[in-house]
Each structure stands twice: as C-alpha cells, then as structure tokens.
Amino acid sequence: MSMQPNPEFRRQLWLQISATRLILAPVVIAIVVALLASTGPTTNAIHGTAWVALSLTVLFWGTSVVGTSIRDEITGRTWNQQRMSRLSPWQLTSGKLFGATSYVWYVALLCALVAIVSGRDASSGLDPHNPAIEYVFLLALGLFAHSVALMAPLAFQSGNGEPRVSVPSIVVFALVFVLFQAAPLGASRSGGEDVGTEWFGISTTPQLLAMWTALCLAAWGILGAWRAMRQALQVQQLPWALPAFLAFMGVWAAGYASASDTSLVTRVLIGATLALAAASWVLMLWEPQSLFAWRRIRAHWASGEQARAVAGTSAATGVVLCAVVGALLVAVMNAMSSGAEVAGVQPTGFFMKTTMSSKLSLTSHAGAFLWLALVLIRDFAFTLLADTFTTSPRRRSAVILLYLLFMYLAVPTALQVVSSAGGEWWFPASSVVVPIILALVTLLAMVGALTSRMPRSIIAPKS
Amino acid sequence: MLEVRSLCFDYPNHPALVDVTFALAVGSVTALVGPNGAGKSTLMRCIAGLAEPLSGAVYLNGVAITDNPRLAHRDIGFLEDEFGLYDELTASQCLHYAAAARGVPDANLDARTDAVAAQLDITHCLPKRVRELSRGQRQRVAIGQAIISAPKLLVLDEPASGLDPEARASLAALFRRLQADGITLLVSSHILTELEAYSTHMLVLRAGRMIEYRSLSNVAASAAPLQSERRERSLEVVLQVPWRDWATLPLSGVQIRTLAPESTVTTDATHLQIEAEFDDAGQTALLQQLVNGGAHVLSFGETRQTLAASYEQSIAGAPKTEATDATEIRSAQ
Numbered sequence: 001m002s003m004q005p006n007p008e009f010r011r012q013l014w015l016q017i018s019a020t021r022l023i024l025a026p027v028v029i030a031i032v033v034a035l036l037a038s039t040g041p042t043t044n045a046i047h048g049t050a051w052v053a054l055s056l057t058v059l060f061w062g063t064s065v066v067g068t069s070i071r072d073e074i075t076g077r078t079w080n081q082q083r084m085s086r087l088s089p090w091q092l093t094s095g096k097l098f099g100a101t102s103y104v105w106y107v108a109l110l111c112a113l114v115a116i117v118s119g120r121d122a123s124s125g126l127d128p129h130n131p132a133i134e135y136v137f138l139l140a141l142g143l144f145a146h147s148v149a150l151m152a153p154l155a156f157q158s159g160n161g162e163p164r165v166s167v168p169s170i171v172v173f174a175l176v177f178v179l180f181q182a183a184p185l186g187a188s189r190s191g192g193e194d195v196g197t198e199w200f201g202i203s204t205t206p207q208l209l210a211m212w213t214a215l216c217l218a219a220w221g222i223l224g225a226w227r228a229m230r231q232a233l234q235v236q237q238l239p240w241a242l243p244a245f246l247a248f249m250g251v252w253a254a255g256y257a258s259a260s261d262t263s264l265v266t267r268v269l270i271g272a273t274l275a276l277a278a279a280s281w282v283l284m285l286w287e288p289q290s291l292f293a294w295r296r297i298r299a300h301w302a303s304g305e306q307a308r309a310v311a312g313t314s315a316a317t318g319v320v321l322c323a324v325v326g327a328l329l330v331a332v333m334n335a336m337s338s339g340a341e342v343a344g345v346q347p348t349g350f351f352m353k354t355t356m357s358s359k360l361s362l363t364s365h366a367g368a369f370l371w372l373a374l375v376l377i378r379d380f381a382f383t384l385l386a387d388t389f390t391t392s393p394r395r396r397s398a399v400i401l402l403y404l405l406f407m408y409l410a411v412p413t414a415l416q417v418v419s420s421a422g423g424e425w426w427f428p429a430s431s432v433v434v435p436i437i438l439a440l441v442t443l444l445a446m447v448g449a450l451t452s453r454m455p456r457s458i459i460a461p462k463s
Numbered sequence: 464m465l466e467v468r469s470l471c472f473d474y475p476n477h478p479a480l481v482d483v484t485f486a487l488a489v490g491s492v493t494a495l496v497g498p499n500g501a502g503k504s505t506l507m508r509c510i511a512g513l514a515e516p517l518s519g520a521v522y523l524n525g526v527a528i529t530d531n532p533r534l535a536h537r538d539i540g541f542l543e544d545e546f547g548l549y550d551e552l553t554a555s556q557c558l559h560y561a562a563a564a565r566g567v568p569d570a571n572l573d574a575r576t577d578a579v580a581a582q583l584d585i586t587h588c589l590p591k592r593v594r595e596l597s598r599g600q601r602q603r604v605a606i607g608q609a610i611i612s613a614p615k616l617l618v619l620d621e622p623a624s625g626l627d628p629e630a631r632a633s634l635a636a637l638f639r640r641l642q643a644d645g646i647t648l649l650v651s652s653h654i655l656t657e658l659e660a661y662s663t664h665m666l667v668l669r670a671g672r673m674i675e676y677r678s679l680s681n682v683a684a685s686a687a688p689l690q691s692e693r694r695e696r697s698l699e700v701v702l703q704v705p706w707r708d709w710a711t712l713p714l715s716g717v718q719i720r721t722l723a724p725e726s727t728v729t730t731d732a733t734h735l736q737i738e739a740e741f742d743d744a745g746q747t748a749l750l751q752q753l754v755n756g757g758a759h760v761l762s763f764g765e766t767r768q769t770l771a772a773s774y775e776q777s778i779a780g781a782p783k784t785e786a787t788d789a790t791e792i793r794s795a796q
Contacts, residue, residue, distance in 0.1 A: 077547025
C-alpha cells in the first residue's frame with residue numbers, strides 16, 4: 001500500500017520552503033555569530049544569544065505562524081474548501097501544525113545547533129547535569145503553544161458556527177510567557193538555586209518535573225487541536241476532552257498538596273473541581289451559546305435525535321456540570337468527615353512557589369463547596385438568560401463580563417462599605433450560612449427569570 | 464439527486480429559511496433567484512453541508528447531508544460568492560492541492576489537473592501565480608477546484624459576479640458543457656439574463672420561503688438536452704396573409720388535437736397560438752400541415768418566456784409577459 005503524502009502538509013511546504021529562504025536563514029545566523037565572535041571572546045554571549053533566538057523562534061514566531069494559518073484560511077475564504085475536502089481532521093491538524101511551522105523549525109534547528117556547540121564551552125547557564133532537559137522542555141512548550149494557537153480560533157466559534165478569527169494571539173503569547181516564566185529554566189539560567197521538589201511524594205528536580213509537565217501539556221494541546229479540527233469538520237463527537245484535561249490539571253495540582261491527613265482521591269477531586277470551576281467561568285464568558293444553538297438542540301431533542309442534541313451542547317455546559325458535580329461531591333465528603341480540614345495545599349512545587357506567596361488553604365467547609373456549586377449554577381443560568389436578550393457574541397460577552405464584575409466586585413465592595421464584615425456575607429469565609437442563603441436566593445431569582453423567558457425565546461421566531 | 468425536505472434555518476433574530484422543500488433532477492441546471500436577503504446563500508450553505516439547519520433535512524443521492532456532511536461532500540462542489548484562492552500558489556498548484564484534498568489519487572493528479580485546465584481553457588494559466596491572473600481566470604481556477612473531483616452536484620453562488628460580458632458568456636458556455644457532462648448545477652445570481660442562458664429550472668425564494676420551483680422548458684434558451692423531449696410547448700404561428708376562417712383549414716382545433724390531444728388553441732386573423740404537449744416530430748408535422756394547407760407562414764416557433772418575466776410572475780403573481788423565441792423557424796411561403 002502506497003503512502004499518500006498529506007496534501008495540507010505539502011501545500012504548507014510549497015508556501016514556506018524555497019531555496020532562497022533555506023539559504024537565507026543560515027547566512028543571517030552565520031553573520032550574527034561572526035559579529036558576536038568579533039566583539040569579544042565570549043562563547044557565553046553566543047550561546048545566550050542562540051538560546052534566546054531559539055526560544056523566541058519556537059515560542060513566539062512559531063505560535064504566531066500557526067495562529068495565522070487558520071486566520072488566513074478564514075479571511076482568504078478558503079476555509080470552507082478545506083471543510084468540504086476529504087482531508088481528515090488529523091491531516092489538517094498536522095499539516096498546519098507542522099507544515100506551517102516547517103521553516104520556523106528549520107531556523108530553530110540552526111539556532112539549537114549554534115546553542116549546543118557554543119554551550120559546550122559555556123561556563124554557566126545550562127543545567128550541567130542534563131542540558132537536554134532544557135531543549136526537550138522548550139520543544140514541548142513550543143508544541144503546546146502552537147497547538148493552542150491552532151485550537152483557539154476553532155474551539156471558540158462565533159455565533160453562526162464559524163471559527164472566531166479574533167481570538168487574540170496575545171492571549172496565547174501570555175499563556176506561553178507565564179508557563180515559560182513559571183518553569184525552572186529562568187531561575188537556573190539566572191543562577192538560581194537548584195531547588196528540589198516533591199510531587200505526590202516523589203522527590204525530583206523542578207527541571208525534570210517541568211519537562212514532563214510540558215510534554216503532557218504538548219500531548220493535551222495536540223489532542224485539543226485535533227478535536228477542535230474534528231468539530232470544525234463537522235465530525236460528531238462527545239465533549240469529553242475538556243473535562244478530562246481539567247481533571248488532569250486537577251491531578252497535576254493535587255500532586256503538590258502536602259496535607260498528609262487527606263486522601264489522594266480527595267486531593268485530586270478538589271484540584272479537578274477548582275480547575276473545572278475556573279474553566280467554567282472562562283467558557284461562560286467566552287464561548288458563544290446563542291439562541292440559535294439552543295433552538296437547534298431543542299429541535300434535535302424534539303425530533304428524537306437526543307445524541308445530536310447532546311453533541312450540540314456547548315463545552316461550557318459539560319464543564320459547568322462536571323464542576324458542580326465535583327463541588328457537591330467534595331461538600332458531601334467533607335460533611336461526612338465531620339468538618340475536618342479537607343486539604344491544606346502547601347505551595348511546595350516550583351510553580352506554586354513562584355506564583356503563590358503564602359499557604360493556599362482550602363477552608364474546611366462543606367458549605368464552601370456547596371456555595372461554589374450554587375454560584376456556578378446561578379452564573380450559568382445568567383449566561384443562558386443573556387442568550388435570550390443579546391444578539392451578537394460580542395454583546396453577550398460584554399453583558400456577562402459586566403454581570404461577573406457586578407457579582408464578584410461591586411456587590412462585595414458595597415457590602416464591605418455597609419459593614420466591615422459585609423464581604424463575608426457574599427463569599428464564604430468565617431461563616432457560610434449567609435453566603436449560601438444569598439447564593440440560593442439569587443439562583444432562584446435567576447432560574448425564575450430564565451424559565452419565564454427561555455421557553456418563548458427558543459421557539460423559532462415566526463416570519 | 465438532491466432532495467431538500469422542510470428545511471428551516473434561523474438566525475438569532477429572524478428565520479432565514481422556512482420550510483423549504485424541493486428536489487433537483489439529475490442533469491438539471493436550476494437558477495436560484497430571489498431578492499437580497501431571501502435566503503439563497505443560506506440555502507446553498509445548507510445544501511453544501513456548511514451550515515447546520517434548525518430542522519429539516521437535505522439528501523444527496525440518499526445520503527443525508529445534515530447527518531453525514533463529510534460523506535456528502537464527496538459529491539458536491541461548491542463555489543461561494545466570495546471565493547478564495549491561494550494567491551501565492553500557481554494555478555497548477557491550486558488545482559493539484561484541490562484534487563489531492565478531495566481524494567484524487569496522487570498518480571492521477573497531473574492528468575486530472577491537465578484535463579480540468581483544458582476543460583476550463585486555462586491551460587496557459589497553470590504556471591502563473593494566482594495573484595497574477597485576471598478576475599475571469601481566477602473564477603475559472605476556482606470552478607476548476609470545485610469540479611476537479613468530478614462532483615455530481617455543483618453549487619455556485621453568484622458565479623458571474625464581477626465578470627465582464629465576454630467572461631459571462633464564456634461562463635455560460637462552460638455551465639452548459641458541465642451539464643452535458645452530467646453534472647447537476649444549482650446557480651444563484653441576480654443577473655437573470657445570465658441564468659437564462661443555461662438554466663432548465665427555476666427556484667424562487669423570498670423571505671426564506673420557497674415561492675416556486677418549476678421547469679423552465681418554455682423559457683428562452685433553456686438548455687439543449689430538453690429540446691427533443693415531449694413536453695408542454697407554446698407554439699405561435701404568424702401568417703403573412705390573414706386567414707378568415709381557421710376552421711376550414713387543416714389547422715382546426717380538431718385536427719390539431721389529433722397531434723396533441725390536450726391542446727388549447729387561440730386564433731385571430733394572422734396569429735395562431737397553440738398550447739399543447741409536443742415532441743419535435745409533432746411540431747414538425749404541424750408545420751408541414753400548415754404549409755400543405757396553403758397557409759402563408761411567416762414564422763413558426765415556440766413562444767418562450769424570459770426568465771425575468773417568469774421570475775416577476777412568480778414573485779408578483781402577474782400575468783405572463785411573453786417574448787418570441789429566437790429559434791423561430793421561418794418559412795418562405
């Protein structure tokens with residue numbers, strides 16, 4: 001059986017690779033190296049420059065190129081041709097992911113060669129025990145960033161089902177920057193101490209942990225990009241990947257928890273629930289769930305096509321559902337453990353240490369997680385309500401953003417003004433009774449408004 | 464071939480398609496007409512499986528496009544209103560890519576590219592970058608991409624938009640050739656005279672609702688393969704010399720009905736109008752009877768309605784406005 005080359009990959013090579021470009025890159029790099037060498041006898045400078053160039057090339061140039069590959073198809077009106085082609089989701093994903101970045105990887109390879117050769121004589125910077133970790137970390141982080149750049153416009157569609165072109169590259173860049181900074185490489189390169197860390201009780205180096213984390217993220221990113229492409233190509237699929245990823249993140253975060261009196265299951269459940277809750281608010285804000293989609297779901301359901309109706313629901317629906325179930329489970333487990341501390345997460349990991357200044361303590365209240373479940377349902381109900389009176393995804397996002405600011409900034413601030421402890425009426429802290437009652441009341445009000453408006457709104461308008 | 468059943472499509476504030484139902488016959492060329500905002504592009508996107516309807520279904524040769532868009536895409540070529548091309552590639556590379564992406568085996572890519580280029584008369588454009596081509600040439604490359612996998616259904620949204628008259632005529636000839644090759648076409652356009660040149664059927668949409676779908680067998684210049692069929696024809700005879708008593712000639716209604724049993728005949732001094740089912744042989748026999756009976760036939764031919772008139776009639780329910788077909792048979796007698 002003959003192997004057919006991937007047409008999308010081949011097309012990207014036609015666009016990216018030419019004799020001129022192939023020659024240009026090594027010439028420019030050679031000139032830069034020669035200039036650096038002529039200014040002083042420093043292999044460190046050459047190595048450092050090559051490393052920075054390699055990082056910028058992989059993380060920023062590559063991310064930008066992949067993000068542009070989808071945007072160009074949409075703005076160039078060629079996207080629908082690809083959707084109607086017989087290219088498989090994997091062919092399109094891999095073609096764009098690796099084909100669009102073929103020249104980027106070529107330049108990165110040249111930079112890596114210079115960094116490796118000059119790094120042999122460099123006196124500082126690299127982890128002297130295992131420099132390959134840095135390169136693998138960078139490669140994995142680059143793949144993750146590229147995958148997210150490909151996935152973002154596909155996963156966050158506009159109201160009419162088209163990929164959203166306007167997903168800003170800056171968001172992806174910010175994500176990459178945070179991960180890059182959070183990783184141990186920056187510290188070790190600037191002469192930081194070689195700290196040890198524990199993950200699920202396993203002693204390891206932060207560099208090694210960061211590398212494996214980046215590799216896992218790269219795998220998740222590629223999976224996410226592939227699934228987003230499947231969705232764009234109208235391949236029906238159940239929305240399991242995002243909850244699974246968030247559960248993975250929960251497990252990952254739980255690995256840093258140091259409470260010895262808490263079971264592994266509880267720690268993982270708490271980590272996953274918090275990750276799901278955070279993702280719920282992001283998706284509620286960002287993912288358009290227009291009335292159009294609800295009408296279609298209703299029509300599928302009414303015509304007995306329940307599987308299509310479920311497949312047509314938004315990712316936010318699945319994630320909110322998982323977060324609510326997780327929060328209720330934690331609440332029940334905590335209640336059954338007679339109020340003992342659920343978990344005291346000590347930021348022992350490098351990432352935690354660099355991002356958290358003090359101990360992160362998940363308060364020991366079943367009520368706190370019950371409150372979390374209630375506010376998640378309430379906020380999701382509001383997003384559905386927003387669908388009924390907004391007409392564009394942008395306006396919808398603006399309305400929901402205002403709502404979130406009102407509920408989580410304006411109201412507690414106002415309560416604080418009324419009473420010094422007023423903020424605690426809204427967020428569970430020393431007491432959970434009042435916040436739960438208020439959450440329940442606002443939830444019932446929201447559901448009431450929704451049930452009076454939604455049934456009318458999801459019926460197709462008559463012309 | 465293509466069957467659309469109770470198709471409904473909603474935008475957030477208004478319905479774009481309401482209960483649209485029709486079926487396209489194999490080898491037909493259907494003009495999709497309607498005012499702006501009628502839902503033409505939305506209907507085409509639903510048929511192409513690019514937009515998921517609220518309810519209803521679209522079937523292509525028994526395959527539900529709404530359920531299996533990927534499977535149905537194999538048999539559909541679609542050219543959007545504002546089509547896109549890869550400007551930095553050559554026309555040859557564009558066609559190669561389209562062919563490979565639509566499943567043409569690698570071994571056949573060159574042959575298929577050359578064949579389509581020859582069919583579209585763009586062989587000389589193959590080595591050029593797409594951005595260097597004229598609007599008409601780009602249009603042909605785009606059509607080439609759509610037909611390179613030999614689809615059974617070709618859906619074209621405003622294909623002649625922006626083309627000069629010469630390029631439009633050339634495009635019409637191309638569509639007739641595609642139809643002759645067995646491809647079913649659905650074409651939308653605001654330029655009714657352009658559609659008239661190759662359409663066999665007309666589908667009228669207004670405000671998302673289907674006003675009418677019908678054959679254009681009596682419309683001027685409808686496509687050639689239907690000419691010899693037995694079908695409803697409206698024949699007009701014009702005499703050079705007024706005839707006082709039609710009933711005394713072989714042109715009487717009784718005799719005409721022997722040729723066409725369900726005929727309607729109207730007459731005045733120099734005109735005879737016959738609405739009946741004829742095939743070509745019947746039409747020839749009628750002319751022969753007229754001449755043999757001593758009638759001084761100035762012109763004899765099928766009266767055809769312009770597409771514009773037909774459209775007006777569909778939209779407004781107005782009476783027919785007729786124009787004589789250019790393919791009249793003239794007699795010296």
